[in-house]
Amino acid sequence: MRCKEGIASGLCCLLLFSTWTVYAETLTYTDKLGRTVDVPLPIKRAVFFETYELVAHLGIWDRMVGISRYAYENDLMRAVNPDIERTIPSAGSGLDVNIEALLKLNPDLVLTWTYKPDIVPFMERKGLTVIAIYLESIAELYEVMRLQGRLFQKEEQVQQSIILMERIFDLIRERVSAISDSEKKKVLWLGRSPTTVAGRTGIPHDTFMMIRGENVAASIHEENTEVSMEQIIAWNPEVIFIWGGAQYKSKDIMDSDQWRHVTAVKQGRVFKAPHWSRWSPRLALVALWMAKRTYPEHFRDVNLEAVTESFFQKLYGISYQSLNSIED
Incomplete structure (x- = not known):
């Protein structure tokens, strides 16, 4: 569901867009393609084809076994982890998945986007657990940040990041309110x-x-x-x-x-x-x-x-x- 009326209404439609629940050690999440995905926790081996910048503020490098090749060109990723290209292999990107390389990484979870939706069931048929996202609002960005906090037991760290973001957003809202x-x-x-x-x-x-x-x-x-x-x-x-x-x-x-x-x-x-x-x-x-x-x-x-x-x-x-x- 697309959120069209800003942050307030975005937070309301967030509940309808996608949800996750936890039963014992399994997180159940409904992704952007409408798929219900059961993710065993904790995630120890992840491949991020998208939202890899979120890894930079969580410090979960030891659990990133693979990453998009575009992460090697990302200024933030290079600054936070100068050894990223040497220490974290790539399995292509969300546009061109190298399935052989991906399977060798043996991930617990693959996080990709919906741009090429046919790739998702293809990866699933290979026995991989896949979550597909596509962010269309700030509320949805917050949702995926919180999802990742839950996946990697970093909920408090994610919340602090959102608080920092909201301080800037509040400054903007205050200045333009008149x-x-x-x-x-x-x-x-x-x-x-x-x-x-x-x-x-x-x-x-x-x-x-x-x-x-x-x-x-x-x-x-x-x-x-x-x-x-x-x-x-x-x-x-x-x-x-x-x-x-x-x-x-x-x-x-x-x-x-x-x-x-x-x-x-x-x-x-x-x-x-x-x-x-x-x-x-x-x-x-x-x-x-x-x-x-x-x-x-x-x-x-x-x-x-x-x-x-x-x-x-x-x-x-x-x-x-x-x-x-x-x-x-």
Whole structure:
């Protein structure tokens, strides 16, 4: 079930989206594909094709017997565990599972995503226990964090991480609370290509709602979809954000003749997000970064770098300076 009304309603629909219960030493969980999965506890051998950034704040490296090959390119994973490529083998990714390598790892649990749902029953037929996820709201991110806390007996640590995130989200909510509907900025999230936009489903839209931005693509009931340049010009967003993994930069938009009539371009308000996973506690920092750029007048006294440094030290035990800059 998709959560469309922000954190409050997201927490309500969370109960309908998926659940887990524990009987003796078995955790029963209903995943994003609607499958009921029985997971014997405790998990001692796990393979994470997705949400591997969550491992970084739990410190369960000794129970990670395999990980997505994309984790080797992740700035946070490399900073927290410089030996990750040498010590934790890969069995491909959620897009291209190496089933032979995966079976050799003999995991108690494989956590993947739903992008290629046919892979899940294929892994099951090989005798593997698999949970498939796809996070479409901040509430669902919290749910998966709590699930992992239960799987690895790290419930208290997960709760402390959520508390740290909520402190930042509360700061955002407080600062934007006085913004009226008529004052809301028209915002747009661009994806893999400059004409791929985020609709009213997914974490970008959820984040827009939190920072009181008006998602101009909210009429589209999809997470990402292609639209025409004419449609973007008609929407005329005042602030544009670009997915951090995109192969183009804000300058490419700013220098394009096609975009020159869009208000965000005229005012120089096109920003590329850091290349951080949105399925991660770091989402809280990205939300603050977005809020500060959407309503700078409400966040002038907020030192984003200081907040980020404190967050990294408390959650990951490393300095933010060891990663790439958050600025575009």
